[in-house]
Amino acid sequence: MDNRPQWGTRAGFIMAAVGSAVGLGNIWRFPAVAYENGGGAFFLPYLFAILTAGIPLLVLEFTLGHKYRGSAPLTFARLNKKTEWLGWWQVAISFVISTYYAVIIAWAMSFAYFSFGEKWGKDPGAFLFGDYLKLVEAPGQVGSIVPSVFIPLVLVWVIALGVLFKGVKKGIEAANKIFIPALVILFLVIVVRAVTLDGAAQGLDAFFKPNWSLIAEPKVWVAAYGQIFFSLSIGFAIMVTYSSYLPKKTDLTNNAFITAFANSGFELLAGIGVFAALGFMAQQQGVGVSEVVTGGVGLAFVVFPQIISEFPAFNGLLGSIFFICLVLAGLTSLISIIETYVAGIQDKFKVSRNKAVAIGGGISAVISILFATQGGLYFLDAADYFINQFGIVVAGFAEVVIVAWVLREMKVLQQHADSMSDMLLGAWWKICLGVITPFVLGYMMIQNFINNLKENYEGYPTSFLLYTGWGVALAAIVVGFVFAAFKWQKGSLDLPSAD
Numbered sequence: 072m073d074n075r076p077q078w079g080t081r082a083g084f085i086m087a088a089v090g091s092a093v094g095l096g097n098i099w100r101f102p103a104v105a106y107e108n109g110g111g112a113f114f115l116p117y118l119f120a121i122l123t124a125g126i127p128l129l130v131l132e133f134t135l136g137h138k139y140r141g142s143a144p145l146t147f148a149r150l151n152k153k154t155e156w157l158g159w160w161q162v163a164i165s166f167v168i169s170t171y172y173a174v175i176i177a178w179a180m181s182f183a184y185f186s187f188g189e190k191w192g193k194d195p196g197a198f199l200f201g202d203y204l205k206l207v208e209a210p211g212q213v214g215s216i217v218p219s220v221f222i223p224l225v226l227v228w229v230i231a232l233g234v235l236f237k238g239v240k241k242g243i244e245a246a247n248k249i250f251i252p253a254l255v256i257l258f259l260v261i262v263v264r265a266v267t268l269d270g271a272a273q274g275l276d277a278f279f280k281p282n283w284s285l286i287a288e289p290k291v292w293v294a295a296y297g298q299i300f301f302s303l304s305i306g307f308a309i310m311v312t313y314s315s316y317l318p319k320k321t322d323l324t325n326n327a328f329i330t331a332f333a334n335s336g337f338e339l340l341a342g343i344g345v346f347a348a349l350g351f352m353a354q355q356q357g358v359g360v361s362e363v364v365t366g367g368v369g370l371a372f373v374v375f376p377q378i379i380s381e382f383p384a385f386n387g388l389l390g391s392i393f394f395i396c397l398v399l400a401g402l403t404s405l406i407s408i409i410e411t412y413v414a415g416i417q418d419k420f421k422v423s424r425n426k427a428v429a430i431g432g433g434i435s436a437v438i439s440i441l442f443a444t445q446g447g448l449y450f451l452d453a454a455d456y457f458i459n460q461f462g463i464v465v466a467g468f469a470e471v472v473i474v475a476w477v478l479r480e481m482k483v484l485q486q487h488a489d490s491m492s493d494m495l496l497g498a499w500w501k502i503c504l505g506v507i508t509p510f511v512l513g514y515m516m517i518q519n520f521i522n523n524l525k526e527n528y529e530g531y532p533t534s535f536l537l538y539t540g541w542g543v544a545l546a547a548i549v550v551g552f553v554f555a556a557f558k559w560q561k562g563s564l565d566l567p568s569a570d
């Protein structure tokens with residue numbers, strides 16, 4: 072008997088997987104990455120990365136979780152007793168991400184409220200760093216807790232953990248079934264408004280104009296792969312965990328294609344919306360579009376407030392809708408990240424879901440307060456950069472090398488996926504995961520090491536980067552081995568028989 076919780080419907084699972092994939096990265100990362108790496112020409116490496124790495128890896132993670140029916144630690148332990156650490160490592164990476172991701176959602180909540188009355192005034196940059204975040208002068212200082220960040224942060228945790236307490240079907244699935252359609256509708260409102268603004272065409276032109284001269288540069292291809300790994304939430308234990316709740320019969324391959332294309336569709340939509348809005352702003356300021364392009368925190372919390380203030384009408388409402396989109400996109404991703412360690416704790420230590428949510432979520436909520444202090448932004452920035460560069464890329468590399476090269480499991484997994492999918496995986500899948508993906512990830516990994524050893528990220532002091540960046544990335548692996556060292560209760564590693 073298998074008493075693992077299950078999704079209510081296939082659509083529910085897809086909604087949750089898409090909810091995890093569609094996050095802040097779609098809205099503030101993709102448009103800038105595409106623009107900087109060739110605009111319209113970027114779609115070639117991007118599509119290539121989806122077909123050779125994104126979808127194959129998604130199929131792999133769906134198949135692993137489905138076949139071994141466990142959280143990432145349990146799945147990798149069942150795959151082979153010696154690889155459990157890999158599951159915990161990915162869980163630890165997700166744990167770190169959850170602590171600061173929650174804080175960004177809290178900012179977006181504040182800004183949804185600030186939009187009414189354009190609380191950021193004439194200088195949104197000064198408002199964000201000064202009035203709102205009360206940022207300290209130098210990285211490494213902590214300062215005191217900032218109440219205006221702390222209060223929405225509490226709300227974020229209450230919502231996320233509230234959903235998780237309710238379980239897989241009544242909590243995660245139900246929340247995604249509301250949040251994702253709401254996100255799509257609200258985001259469409261923003262996009263339609265953006266493309267009908269003066270100057271929108273100029274922005275779209277800049278976004279789609281192909282710059283083929285970059286196409287031969289390795290960095291463009293690395294950017295495409297990097298975007299895809301991050302964007303599809305691969306290598307974080309998330310997709311393994313979510314697919315462990317699938318019913319016995321389900322089309323895994325098809326699920327992966329749907330998830331990947333839904334995520335890319337949202338990225339494209341965001342690119343259109345963001346660049347239309349940037350074109351409008353460039354025209355208002357009488358400058359070229361290239362002068363106003365940014366991504367990340369600056370785009371969402373400095374440039375967008377500027378744009379919103381220049382809207383001809385309904386500024387407060389439209390601004391609020393934009394930030395609510397960030398909140399919804401972020402929350403559904405946050406929920407998926409937290410579920411990785413909730414599931415891991417439950418599987419290994421045989422505690423109830425409620426206990427796992429309370430302990431895992433509680434600890435990460437407490438740690439997240441560090442990022443709600445006056446020094447929080449610097450810690451957040453360093454942790455985010457390092458956990459991504461040395462988390463996903465290295466853990467993803469380890470995953471494919473272990474599964475394809477060390478354990479040689481591709482054939483067995485392929486049979487599992489093919490046995491219930493309309494589309495057969497064929498040689499394409501094995502070649503992508505056995506050859507292309509490890510080489511691309513290996514190359515990215517080496518480049519990352521060289522670049523970060525040569526130059527300190529953002530010019531931050533070495534000591535600061537040692538404990539916030541390198542230290543955190545290394546700690547995630549160590550935690551992986553420590554948790555793998557605990558003993559499983561008798562019978563835990565047996566695969567539940569088919570029901």
Ligand code: PHE
Pocket residue numbers: 091092093094095096097168301302303304307309404405407408
């Ligand atoms: N896939 C999410 C995005 O595109 C990011 C994310 C990363 C979500 C890690 C969960 C975990 O924004």
Ligand code: NA
Pocket residue numbers: 091092093094096097301302303304334
């Ligand atoms: Na994404």
